[in-house]
Amino acid sequence: MKNQVQFSSFCLICKKKVQVTELGGFFLCTSKNVRSHQVKESVLGGAPFAINNNAYSALISCLYSSELVSLPKASALRSTMALKSFVEVKPDSHFSIHNLPYGIFKHGGGDTATPRPGVAIGDYVLDLSAIHSAGLFDGPLLCSSDCFHQSNLNKFLELGRPAWKEARATLQKLLSVDEPALQNNASLRQKALLPMDEVEMLLPIAIGDYTDFFSSMHHAKNCGLIFRGPENPVNPNWFHLPIAYHGRASSIVISGTDIIRPRGQGHPSGNSPPYFGPSRKLDFELEMAAVVGPGNELGKPIDVNEAADHIFGVVLMNDWSARDIQAWEYVPLGPFLGKSFGTTISPWIVTLDALQPFACDAPNQIPQPLPYLAEKISKNYDISLEVQIKPAGEEKSFTVTRSNFNHLYWTLTQQLAHHTINGCNLRPGDLLGTGTISGPESESYGCLLELTWNGTKELPVGKTSRKFLEDGDEVIISGICKGNGYNVGFGTCSGKIVPSLP
Ligand SMILES: O=C(O)/C=C/C(=O)CC(=O)CC(=O)O
Ligand SMILES: [Ca+2]
């Protein structure tokens, strides 16, 4: 198995030394002398473990024989003791030492304003170019790489999971309370640990291609009911393959960028001709998106069971949508100008390694997917998502929906494998949107189209209400995984609607 990590550790329950093998992000206890009843009662924790002289944060589940840790147990893994950083991390911070998401930032003016990679820790950004220049990336894969001296993360993504793991181990060790190298080096600390409110975040990746899936069954059903009626709201193909459209990479913007209300042809009502003008039905879509790692050669699909090695991490995404333009133009080829005027992503890419403790079972798929989509382990992540709207002139923002990543029917790995099954090549930095993440209840719908049922009812927003977005509205998406005493969060993904061109 590729990229397998093996190590021995100490079982806190059976008090014996055990051999542990990591398999696709899961931990397999290969010790023969561990009794099964101990497994049912508890899951072990302990970190960091030493492997190849690198501090390695890992969790093991105590299983007898060679059974894999099952997914429901994975949620119990998060009850493990929180690691501690010497950098202050407030209890509600999204950026604990368990997280360490990657972004691209610039700081100050002149030479220091060069865009470069960083990770978030508490209220600080750790400058990875400074850490590399100081010789602190001392692992075999990163010590002589220039991937942290780039203005985007693509080169780091291309290196693949072994390098990502090496970076995570190095950074978790460097930032831990027990490690003096950075903690006791005042001049390096001043250079490398920058207050987050002093930096400007930029797009973290150069996005060659962007695809948007349609993976929430609740969203598919609601859109079907609204656009196509109650006969067959979900097309039969939906249950056999992850449906998607090819999006527009050039208009993907970083959180905080204003969105100009698009103009276009709107859907005619009755026998009237289509209208042209500023969209009258501007909407947000609550989504997340996977960032592609090494990718594949043209003509060589990625196996679904190896797809996780091609996903570096996940961001929050808002697929802004003009519903009047979309409804008129998208038959029969799919979304075009109704969605290509802007897509916002959050600045911090949370890695799959950081999300691992929050893995949970993906829904049962009926009918069973074809073999190329059938996964040995099919997982989602328990990520709480929220959308707020801040109307112009308001001090406060108001929550309009709450959902969870685990409502997705098709998994990230199925989406990626399906994307390549015809031989299509994915490249480092490509972005795969999940599709709107709607849950089953009306309070968990992921866009205004559903929340107001295509403008047939008003949605309360503080003292006012909305059918669709108005000029001056700011839409703020946030996402967080809550561990025991720490968070793995995504920060926010926001954008404000400004008036259309005259
Ligand atoms: O079902 C439809 O007609 C339209 C669906 C969408 O607009 C959704 C889309 O962009 C994919 C998604 O976000 O799930
Ligand atoms: Ca979408």
Ligand SMILES: [Mg+2]
């Ligand atoms: Mg879009």
